[in-house]
Amino acid sequence: MTAKVEILADKDTLVDRAKELVIQHLEQAIAERGQASLALSGGSTPKPLYEALAQASLPWHQLQIFFGDERYVPRDHPDSNQRMARQAWLDHVDIPAHQIHAMPTTADDPKVDAQTYENELARVFHLAAGEFPRLDLVLLGLGDDGHTASLFPHTAALQVCDRLVTVGDREGQPRLTLTIPLLNQARCVLFLVAGASKQTALSQIFDPTTDPQAYPARFIQPQGELIWLLDAAAGANLQP
Template identity: 45%
Template sequence: MTTKVVPGMLIAVPDGIAVAREAASRLAKLILDALDAQGQASVALSGGGTPGPAYALLREDARIDWSKVDVFFVDERAVPPDSPRSNFRMVQEALLDHVSIPPDRIHRMRGEAADRGAAAREYASQIRARVRHAETGIPEFDVAVYGVGDDGHTASLFPGEPSVDVTDRLVIDVPSAAKREARLSITVPLIEHTRAALIVAVGKGKQEALERIWSTSGDVHHTPGRVLRGVRGSITWVIDKAAGGLG
């Protein structure tokens, strides 16, 4: 029998609408806590359909002073920023276009760059310049939103690929595979040094992946989402009951 241990706090709600509301509320509190503690905050956001509704609700929270928030991205596809598949475009339309955030605090990954290796190094430099560092020298996002794919991936760290083993870089160029575009993605050291991780998952398609992530044993190469178990800060999972196999 497989033993499961959910790292951090698990919040299971009835459906995707409730996930969006709960995630937006939790995300707002985490950002406000960081602003209260140090007067500014660094936030890394994921794309995809699951967190989008939460970002749309987050923009309605008037308590957040976005002029003091740096927004980064967890990953990005190799598409222009105006592409319907762009994570940046989704976050921009759901959140950034609706809050008073200075342009120099929005840090977009240049997924469309011809030289994605150079774009990855450039993005790592931005992170090092704007995000406070741990004693280890690794930058620590105050808040980060992560998703989980049906195949068990998180960020753009995919099963069976060497990206999960990269520890000497903060951002990498992830090659294309099959029908999947190339990507840019943050790496395991940045994920592990997150000060507050909010992980969202919706739908029965996520159940098996979450089971593998929560199992006390397993191969990170088979299920890269298991790296989320290593987050050193707080971990909050906001899922619907279908994703948790609860109904």
């Protein structure tokens, strides 16, 4: 499918546009299906978006919150994605606790925790064996190396196509991550990318000859919409 690319003046403008799109997609999902499912990204770029969403007015009891990936650290660790999301947003609104589905990191075995989260997704979405859920909206970031979620270049997680959740590997450090086929089931994937350090990765990702094993964000081609929001620094080489 064809990606929609918007290049915004600066990071603040990017956050404002992201907030607008997130609210729009969540409200549309609730209107059509009675609830909305959203997978969150970690990292520094989405934090101001989460802080902005904490001030929004949404039917919080109709949201199901998931995570695209998680560092394999305790929930109160400074590097935890769900800790950041809770502090910036989720703890400030009335989303029922049982509708915030954090990735578990307590089994001392990331493969066990990946299976536990897969079981949770199957329970919430009433999946039969072999089925994939269709998330309404997935937020993703982009690393300087072209990774997204915890799908890193030339790692085994890129080959996993029969699971919902797998173990990513960043230089020997395990992560939990949603798999490529699950991400590609989404009704909308929204990439948020800021900073000049992302220019090389973006140039490769938008080059149809690039090997996606080297720049894994190229694997993200959802059945629904694909939207890239870039600030001017990130998107400088993509300007028409």
